[in-house]
Amino acid sequence: MTRLYRVLSLSFALLAMPGCATRQVALAPPPPPMVPVPLPPSLPMPAGAHPGMAIPVMLGDGSYPTPNRDLSAAASVWHLRAGLNFAALACRGPQAGIIVANYNAMLTGRKTVLAEAERSLAAEYRAIGGAVWRDSYDDAMTRLYNYYAQAPARTALCDTADRILAEAVTVPAESFTLFAAARLPELDRSFTDFYRAYDAWRTQRQPSGPIIALVSNTAQRLSPRIEIDPAIFRMP
Template sequence: MMMKARASRRLLVYIPSAAAIALTSCAKPPPPVYAPPQVIPTVMPLPPLGSAENLDLPPIDAQGLYITPNRNMTGEQALWHVRMALNVAALSCRDAGDIMGVNYNSMLRIHVLPLSRANMTADATYVVKYGADAVTMRDKIYTVVYNYFSLPPAQKAFCPVARDVVTTINGMAPEALIPYAPEALKRLEKPFQDFWAAYADYLRRLEEWRRRYGVPSVQILPCPDNDPICSGSGGKTPPPPGAPAGAYNIPPAQIFAPPKANPTLPK
């Protein structure tokens, strides 16, 4: 009797363990955990050197260069454009000791005669081209040239070039200035040519980015007639935006066309 009781108790002990094993073997494994796909950020291209987003590229000539107000300048005209570029640099390229300003003023003293003659040639050229409107057109075109060399994004690269050019000019004999002027103008132009090339590349990359990822559209609605506060327009539709910075307000044909004949200067 004692032995049967022990056997029965032993059997009762092992039954729950066997049932647990059977249940475990029948349970389904948990589903696999999949990691979410990696998100690759896409950054919209930005204009180079902190420039604006709405600049108009100048036209390009057959050699792939951007057409600027300095195109086709030779002789005294080229020298006068060099002088205008260096004048911009003297005002904007300020550093310790104002090296650019000091060297520019030295240039005006050292080369007063060739620079005066270049000024006379430029004035006479505008008389030949524009007649009674010579002074007005000269002032307008000079403004375009000054604004061109003042383009903010290009100043960092322009300033060291301007310092090198004015230093070279101050070490020259006066009669060497005219032959050197086209080369100097080309050097002074390069930072701006490089900037426009970088801006064209930005526009290309921006267009590619928009094709790939889309671009949000923004619709500007006119202000309601009964809302005089809307955009400060007094209830009228806001006017269209003005021309972007750098746009020319003079027909390019008038700016870029070289003179047909050299004017005769007074002796």
Template sequence: MTGPMTKRFWKLAPMAVLISILAACAQKTPPPPPPPVVVIPPLPQPPMGAPENMRIPEVAENGVRKTVNTDVSSAQAVWNLRSAFNVAALNCVEPEYAAVLEGYKGFLKVHDKSLDKANAELNKSFSGAFGGREGIRQRETYQTQVYNFFAVPPVKTTFCEAAMQIASEIALLPAGQLEGYAPQGLAKIEAPFMDFFNAYDQYRADLAAWHAKYGGIVVIAPERRAEAVTPQ
């Protein structure tokens, strides 16, 4: 047969063969490799079992973290040290911290005149700044902040350890020298809280970095549908 149909057949045959070859090649193309496995580290957690979104004193532009103990007068340093020691005596009740309560009792007896002097100076200072009754209210409000500062639960263990050191040092402090010792003693008993605040700032930075790197990754569980990691 050499008619028109035969000629058309021979023209179409190469195309049909090409299509068959391409189809065969397509069927034999291996599937793409699976995406690389991404190991996602655990979500950063607050230090010392602290709650999330905890408010802590911020670091000022000069690099100093301002707390209730920052830039206080000599009398206020004495009274804040007394307040910290008082919180420790009430909260550090485990047997290993027995020296704290005993030290506090001795502190009140040996340094009673220095404490009375500081108390009188603070009453005068607040009264002069705010007036009689308002001065009392302002001082009580501030003093509540001081007590709350030294009672932050996550810091209890390291706070009690610092209080043990303070109790040992104050036990050797002669009467009349409390005012000179108060600033350094206050700094020592405040140090565990500053360390905690620094650790909490680092936690917040680590958490932000975790969300920036892993917050949008899709996790594919075996034999289950893909689920996106939801930032927390």
């Protein structure tokens, strides 16, 4: 028996032995199919906004600085009157007539309260402004009206002013100061809600360059069409 024959015979014998068959290797199960995670819906830019517009920087408590924060009782009354005055001058559409009518009714019915608030506010400016208090007062009132004149918040301002004026004509004179302090923040939300929506839209974006601050809108000049008692607006 040749050596080659013995090697072949041994090989066939090993193949014939039980347990010597080729082992099957267990395969890992295929990975589960990839399920795409939907992206959160993109927030639309608020109506009236544009990229790069300037808005106040949010404060640490999540609020926004406005001219209507941290006011005295007299300032709250006068700042509310200013906002309602702007609404009566600037609001258009079906609600315009009732806004003007209720504003004039408020001026007539709360003449004494409004005049006293204006005198008290002027005294506050005198106390801290000295000889130039009037300039400081006029500058503050200009900033206040420019604040109310921000076009993107116009619709919300008019809706809120309409509701506040409808209530204002029913409030007793002795309760009007408290009423003004409670309603002024509601008028302010016409603007701060817009700031918040714009900040949310801006945060979701990845700006490719610096944000450009643009000059804010100035108060719109409109021909007065409201009957107003001049005594209310006369400084002492």
